[in-house]
Amino acid sequence: MKIATWNVNSAKARLALITDWLRAASPDVVLLQEIKCETAAFPREAFEELGYHVAVVGQKAYNGVALLSKTPAEEVMTRLPGEEEDEQARYVEATVQGLRIASLYLPNGNPAPGDKYAYKLRWMDRLYAHARGMLEREVPFVLGGDYNVIPEARDVFSPAAFARDALFLPQTRARFRALLNLGLTEAYRALHDDDHAYTFWDYQAGSWPRDLGLRIDHFLLSPQAADRLIDCTIDRRPRGAEKASDHTPVVLELRDR
DNA sequence: ATGGTGGGTCGCCCA
Numbered sequence: 001m002k003i004a005t006w007n008v009n010s011a012k013a014r015l016a017l018i019t020d021w022l023r024a025a026s027p028d029v030v031l032l033q034e035i036k037c038e039t040a041a042f043p044r045e046a047f048e049e050l051g052y053h054v055a056v057v058g059q060k061a062y063n064g065v066a067l068l069s070k071t072p073a074e075e076v077m078t079r080l081p082g083e084e085e086d087e088q089a090r091y092v093e094a095t096v097q098g099l100r101i102a103s104l105y106l107p108n109g110n111p112a113p114g115d116k117y118a119y120k121l122r123w124m125d126r127l128y129a130h131a132r133g134m135l136e137r138e139v140p141f142v143l144g145g146d147y148n149v150i151p152e153a154r155d156v157f158s159p160a161a162f163a164r165d166a167l168f169l170p171q172t173r174a175r176f177r178a179l180l181n182l183g184l185t186e187a188y189r190a191l192h193d194d195d196h197a198y199t200f201w202d203y204q205a206g207s208w209p210r211d212l213g214l215r216i217d218h219f220l221l222s223p224q225a226a227d228r229l230i231d232c233t234i235d236r237r238p239r240g241a242e243k244a245s246d247h248t249p250v251v252l253e254l255r256d257r
Numbered sequence: 258a259t260g261g262t263g264g265g266t267c268g269c270c271c272a
Contacts, residue, residue: 009263009264009272010263010264010265012264012265013263013264013265034264034272036264036265037265060265060266061264061265061266061270061271062265062270062271062272063271108271108272110271110272148272202261202262202272203261203262203263203272204260204261204262204263205260205261205262206261207262243263246262246263246272
């Protein structure tokens with residue numbers, strides 16, 4: 001089972017790039033973030049034509065996540081529990097072939113400190129509580145998406161430049177570590193020890209040609225999902241395309257049961 | 258110290 005995650009920075013602006021990549025990579029499940037459109041405006045037909053079932057949570061202009069699957073997605077959940085007032089479209093989770101899979105778009109949190117950073121930390125606390133609940137029930141799961149978290153210094157081109165950034169602040173990384181310490185496996189880092197394994201490059205200042213990136217798109221696996229881990233790879237190709245997203249896809253491969 | 262780029266949407270917000 002091949003699961004891809006990709007922050008596309010607008011589903012509409014990126015539609016041809018996404019569908020071309022899907023035809024070539026052919027993942028069984030695709031987790032999209034920042035679709036930047038309302039649920040009804042999501043170009044679902046383009047994905048259905050490629051054989052995907054489509055679950056979408058959108059909103060006007062900002063955020064928005066989708067989960068595409070070659071087999072039907074069951075028991076679709078459209079929000080992260082724990083804050084009823086939260087209207088932002090950042091989470092969709094469903095069961096695909098017995099595995100609970102989520103597409104998440106964790107808040108950026110800048111500027112920190114401030115309301116946005118407080119929201120980011122609350123969101124991480126909610127994700128922690130939700131993951132812990134699934135672990136207690138022994139639900140096998142995969143949480144994939146744009147975490148807006150730089151886990152370690154080797155995951156950013158300049159740790160000094162990001163010292164006060166919401167993606168790299170100690171409180172942010174502590175919450176990410178707390179997730180791992182529940183017993184989750186961060187798939188890329190469990191298998192690869194390299195630096196420069198970036199998944200995001202800013203549009204500005206020639207970040208892409210200079211390889212000044214961040215590793216902020218991740219897969220976290222429950223123990224049962226980690227038992228099935230074959231590989232996790234970053235496909236840099238789409239970042240070099242014309243009209244690219246600022247993120248590139250990360251691909252997780254799990255053994256079939 | 259500032260502005261650099263890009264998307265959504267239509268004056269700015271967000272990243």
